[in-house]
Amino acid sequence: MAQTEGTTMGTAENLKSRLTRYAFNLAPVFRATGAWITHISVDLQLVKLKLPLMLKTKNPMGTMCGGNMYSAVHGIYLVMLMKNLGPDYLCLDRLSTIKFLKPGKGTLFAQFELTQREIQAVKAAIAENGRTDRQYLVELKDANGVICGEVTCTVHVRLKAG
Numbered sequence: 001m002a003q004t005e006g007t008t009m010g011t012a013e014n015l016k017s018r019l020t021r022y023a024f025n026l027a028p029v030f031r032a033t034g035a036w037i038t039h040i041s042v043d044l045q046l047v048k049l050k051l052p053l054m055l056k057t058k059n060p061m062g063t064m065c066g067g068n069m070y071s072a073v074h075g076i077y078l079v080m081l082m083k084n085l086g087p088d089y090l091c092l093d094r095l096s097t098i099k100f101l102k103p104g105k106g107t108l109f110a111q112f113e114l115t116q117r118e119i120q121a122v123k124a125a126i127a128e129n130g131r132t133d134r135q136y137l138v139e140l141k142d143a144n145g146v147i148c149g150e151v152t153c154t155v156h157v158r159l160k161a162g
Helices: 015-026 066-073 076-085 116-129
Strands: 036-040 046-051 089-100 108-113 131-141 147-159
Touching: 015 036, 046 066, 046 076, 066 089, 066 108, 066 131, 066 147, 076 089, 076 108, 076 116, 076 131, 076 147, 116 131, 116 147
Parallel strands: none
Antiparallel strands: 036 046, 046 108, 089 147, 108 131, 131 147
């Protein structure tokens, strides 16, 4: 499948991306969030996850715990950038904020997408300034598409030192 400017190359999974998804889901730090990665594209430019409402993700009010919402999406764009930029780049979490919009009364879903245009923009900003901070908005939606929370993730990227 040919890649067009501003879009991801392929949304299908292959054996390698499926194994990456399994490894991610089995990692104790991610598993503790209660979330599950449901899809990783071959080029790691599209990731989808679901966060089910269950005993370990409920708050005392019976709705989705904000900490689980935050931790489920934290670090995904960082990993996507690391894999797409390559070993010469250092990616670090700089800042993340969460905005609660509606109570999550069921399973929540999130989608993360990096376009080829964004990857080139990151490289260009680093070539010009030596470093860049990139902000990505993640919407946590219920099954009806209602946005229950928004997480803004800021990732710091620069070239690795010699």
